[in-house]
Amino acid sequence: MNKNAKWAAxxxxxxxxxxxxxxxxxxxxxxxxxxxxxxxxxNRLTEEEAALLIxxxxxxxxxxxxxxxxxxxxxxxxxxxxxLKSAWLALIATxxxxxxxxxxxxxxxxxxxxxxxxxxxLIMLPMWMNFLLRTYAWMTLLEKNGWINRFLGLFxxxxxxxxNTQGAVVLGMIYNYLPFMILPLYSVMLKIExxxxxxxxxxxxxxxxxFTKVVIPLSMPGIASGITMVFVPAVSTFIISRxxxxxxxxxxxxxxxLQFLGNAYNxxxxxxxxxxxxxxxxxxxxITNQLDNGDEEMEGKML
Amino acid sequence: MSNSKNKIIELKNVSxxxxxxxxxxxxxxxxxIHDNEFVTLLGPSGCGKTTTLRIIGGFxxxxxxxLLFNGKRINDVPPxxxxxxxxxxxxxxxxxxxxxxxxxxxxxxxxxxxxxxxQRVMEMLEIVDLAGFEKRTIDQMSGxxxxxxxxxxxxxxxxxxxxxxEPLGALDLKxxxxxxxxxxxxxxxxxITFVYVTHDQEExxxxxxxxxxxxxxxxxxxxxxxxxxxxxxxxxxxxxxxESNILPGIMHRDYLVxxxxxxxxxxxxxxxxxxxxxxxIRPEDITIVPASDEVLNGVVETVTxxxxxxxxxxxxxxxxxxVHSTKSANVGEVVGLxxxxxxxxxxxxxxxxxxxxxxxxxxxxA
Numbered sequence: 260m261n262k263n264a265k266w267a268a269x270x271x272x273x274x275x276x277x278x279x280x281x282x283x284x285x286x287x288x289x290x291x292x293x294x295x296x297x298x299x300x301x302n303r304l305t306e307e308e309a310a311l312l313i314x315x316x317x318x319x320x321x322x323x324x325x326x327x328x329x330x331x332x333x334x335x336x337x338x339x340x341x342x343l344k345s346a347w348l349a350l351i352a353t354x355x356x357x358x359x360x361x362x363x364x365x366x367x368x369x370x371x372x373x374x375x376x377x378x379x380x381l382i383m384l385p386m387w388m389n390f391l392l393r394t395y396a397w398m399t400l401l402e403k404n405g406w407i408n409r410f411l412g413l414f415x416x417x418x419x420x421x422x423n424t425q426g427a428v429v430l431g432m433i434y435n436y437l438p439f440m441i442l443p444l445y446s447v448m449l450k451i452e453x454x455x456x457x458x459x460x461x462x463x464x465x466x467x468x469x470f471t472k473v474v475i476p477l478s479m480p481g482i483a484s485g486i487t488m489v490f491v492p493a494v495s496t497f498i499i500s501r502x503x504x505x506x507x508x509x510x511x512x513x514x515x516x517l518q519f520l521g522n523a524y525n526x527x528x529x530x531x532x533x534x535x536x537x538x539x540x541x542x543x544x545x546i547t548n549q550l551d552n553g554d555e556e557m558e559g560k561m562l
Numbered sequence: 563m564s565n566s567k568n569k570i571i572e573l574k575n576v577s578x579x580x581x582x583x584x585x586x587x588x589x590x591x592x593x594x595i596h597d598n599e600f601v602t603l604l605g606p607s608g609c610g611k612t613t614t615l616r617i618i619g620g621f622x623x624x625x626x627x628x629l630l631f632n633g634k635r636i637n638d639v640p641p642x643x644x645x646x647x648x649x650x651x652x653x654x655x656x657x658x659x660x661x662x663x664x665x666x667x668x669x670x671x672x673x674x675x676x677x678x679x680x681q682r683v684m685e686m687l688e689i690v691d692l693a694g695f696e697k698r699t700i701d702q703m704s705g706x707x708x709x710x711x712x713x714x715x716x717x718x719x720x721x722x723x724x725x726x727x728e729p730l731g732a733l734d735l736k737x738x739x740x741x742x743x744x745x746x747x748x749x750x751x752x753x754i755t756f757v758y759v760t761h762d763q764e765e766x767x768x769x770x771x772x773x774x775x776x777x778x779x780x781x782x783x784x785x786x787x788x789x790x791x792x793x794x795x796x797x798x799x800x801x802x803x804x805e806s807n808i809l810p811g812i813m814h815r816d817y818l819v820x821x822x823x824x825x826x827x828x829x830x831x832x833x834x835x836x837x838x839x840x841x842x843i844r845p846e847d848i849t850i851v852p853a854s855d856e857v858l859n860g861v862v863e864t865v866t867x868x869x870x871x872x873x874x875x876x877x878x879x880x881x882x883x884x885v886h887s888t889k890s891a892n893v894g895e896v897v898g899l900x901x902x903x904x905x906x907x908x909x910x911x912x913x914x915x916x917x918x919x920x921x922x923x924x925x926x927x928a
Contacts, residue, residue, distance in 0.1 A: 455654050457648075458650055458715075459656075460640070461647055462671055463719070
C-alpha cells in the first residue's frame with residue numbers, strides 16, 4: 260500500500276477524537292465532579308455555611324469550584340431498579356426479536372434470489388420512515404379509542420388497556436429494532452452453503468440435527484451481532500418508553516434525559532448514570548460475545 | 563468381472579428436468595452399479611453426471627423412473643436414511659468444527675459410543691495420512707488435506723457406496739495424480755462401491771472398473787476403460803476419450819471403407835452398403851513413413867513437443883490429421899501416413915454435430 264494512503268484515514272480519526280474520545284472524557288469528568296462553594300481563603304464550605312456567608316457578606320464572598328466526588332455514582336445506585344427494569348424489558352424484546360427473526364432470516368436466505376431482495380426491501384422499508392412517526396403510529400393503534408380496540412369492538416371484545424403498559428414498550432422495541440436482528444442473521448446465513456447442509460444430511464442428520472449441529476453453530480456470529488444491535492438501543496431508549504409507556508414506565512434512558520433536558524436538571528448525575536449504563540452494556544456485550552466460543556478466527560471469517 | 567457380482571444400485575429409465583428449463587437434464591438413463599465396483603460417470607459439464615450422482619445421494623428426485631438400492635425402490639428415501647456417503651465437489655467441510663469433529667460428525671449423529679468414535683476416526687485419519695492433525699481447524703488445512711478430510715468424513719461411516727463429485731478438481735496436477743492412486747487403493751482395501759464423477763477422461767481411464775460416458779443427459783457408452791478407449795461406439799465418445807482423428811467416410815461393403823479419397827480395408831462390418839459413417843483413427847496408431855504411393859500423403863503443418871511424444875499435425879486430403887510420434891518431423895515436409903486395418907474404427911454417424919476435429923491437451927484442463 261502507498262505509504263501516504265494511510266492519511267486517508269485522517270479525517271475520520273480526527274472526527275473520532277473530537278466527537279467520540281473528547282465527549283467520553285467529558286462525561287467522565289462530569290460524572291466524577293460537582294460544583295462546591297468555597298470562601299475566599301480557599302476553604303470548602305457546606306451549603307448552609309455558604310448560604311450564611313452570602314447573607315452576611317454578599318455574593319462575592321463565595322465562589323463555586325469544581326471538585327472531585329463519588330457522590331453521583333452512589334446516587335446512581337438509587338436508580339438501580341430502573342436500570343434493571345430497562346435491562347429486563349430490553350432482554351424480553353431482544354429474545355422475541357431473535358425468536359421471530361431467526362427462522363425468518365433462515366428461510367429468507369434459502370429463497371430464490373429475487374424473492375430475497377423483495378423481502379429484504381420490505382424489512383428495510385419501515386426503517387426509511389421517521390422513527391418518531393412510526394412510534395406515533397403505534398400510539399394511535401394502541402390507544403383506548405385506537406384502531407385495534409375499535410376493530411375488536413366490532414366483535415364486542417374489549418376495549419383493552421394497551422397503551423402506557425410495559426407490554427406496549429416492549430412491542431415498540433420489537434417493532435423498531437427487529438430489522439437489526441434479521442439483517443445480520445440473514446447475512447451470516449447467506450454464507451452457509453447449501454452443500455454444507457447437504458453434507459450434514461448425507462452424514463445422517465435429519466432436519467432437526469442439521470439445524471442444531473450446523474445451522475445454529477454457523478450462525479452464532481450473526482446471533483451475537485443481532486442481539487447486540489437490538490439490545491443496546493433497546494436498553495437505552497427513551498422515546499419508545501415515553502410515547503408508549505406513558506409516565507409510569509420510566510426507563511434508564513428517560514432518567515438520563517430528565518437530568519439534561521428535564522426538570523431535574525443535573526448534568527453531573529446524568530453523566531454518572533450514562534457512565535454506569537455504558538459499563539453495564541459493555542459487560543452484557545462481552546457475555547454475548549462468548550456465544551462465539553471465543554473463536555476469534557471463525558468470527559473474523561463469518562463477519 | 564464386476565458383472566458377476568450383485569447389483570447394488572439400479573437406475574431404471576430415469577428422467578429429470580430442472581424446474582426452470584425445458585431441456586431434460588437426464589433423458590431416460592438406465593444404469594446398473596455392482597458391489598465393489600469403481601464406476602466413473604464421465605462427460606462434459608452439463609451432461610447430467612452430477613445430477614445422476616445427486617439422485618443416488620438423495621439430493622435430487624427424478625421426475626420419472628426408479629432408483630433401486632439392493633433391489634428396493636428408494637426414490638423417496640431422504641438422504642440421511644441412505645447407506646450412501648458423498649464427497650462433495652468443494653468438500654463442504656464444517657467450518658465450525660476441527661478436523662477430528664468433522665470426521666466424527668456422522669458417527670456422533672448415529673450415536674456411536676465416544677470411545678469407538680475415537681478409535682474409528684483415528685484409524686481413518688491414519689488411512690488418509692492425516693494423523694496428528696485432529697485439533698487443526700479446517701482453514702488451517704491445505705486444499706489437498708481438506709480433500710482427504712472430506713474422504714475420511716465420508717468413509718468413516720462405512721457406507722455401502724461412496725459418491726465422489728469431481729473430488730480432485732481443485733487440486734494441482736501432481737497432487738491429483740497422487741490422490742488418484744490413493745483413492746483407488748482405498749477403494750480396493752475397503753471394498754466399497756465408488757461412484758465417481760469427473761470430466762477428466764484420463765482420470766476416468768486410470769481409476770475405473772467401469773466408465774459411463776454421458777452427453778446431454780444421455781448415456782453414450784458403458785464399458786471398461788479399454789472398451790471405451792479402443793472401441794468407442796460413436797464419434798462423441800471417440801472424441802471425448804483421448805484425441806482422435808474423426809473423418810467422414812462411406813462404407814462400401816463389409817470390411818471396405820472409403821475416406822480421404824481412398825478405399826481402405828478395415829475389420830468392421832454390419833453396415834448397409836454405401837452408408838455414411840464416421841471413421842476414427844487414434845493419433846498414436848498412425849505412423850509417419852516416407853511419402854509413397856502406398857500410403858496417404860500429406861504436408862506437415864506443425865510439430866509440438868509434448869514430453870513423451872511429438873504431436874504432429876499433417877494436412878492430408880484437406881483434413882488435418884493429428885499424429886503422435888516419438889520421432890520428430892520437419893514442418894513443410896511431405897510425409898506418408900501409415901496405419902493398419904485394425905487401427906481403423908468405423909462408427910455410425912452420430913447425430914450430434916462435431917465439436918472439434920481434434921482436441922489438444924484435454925487432460926491438462928482444470
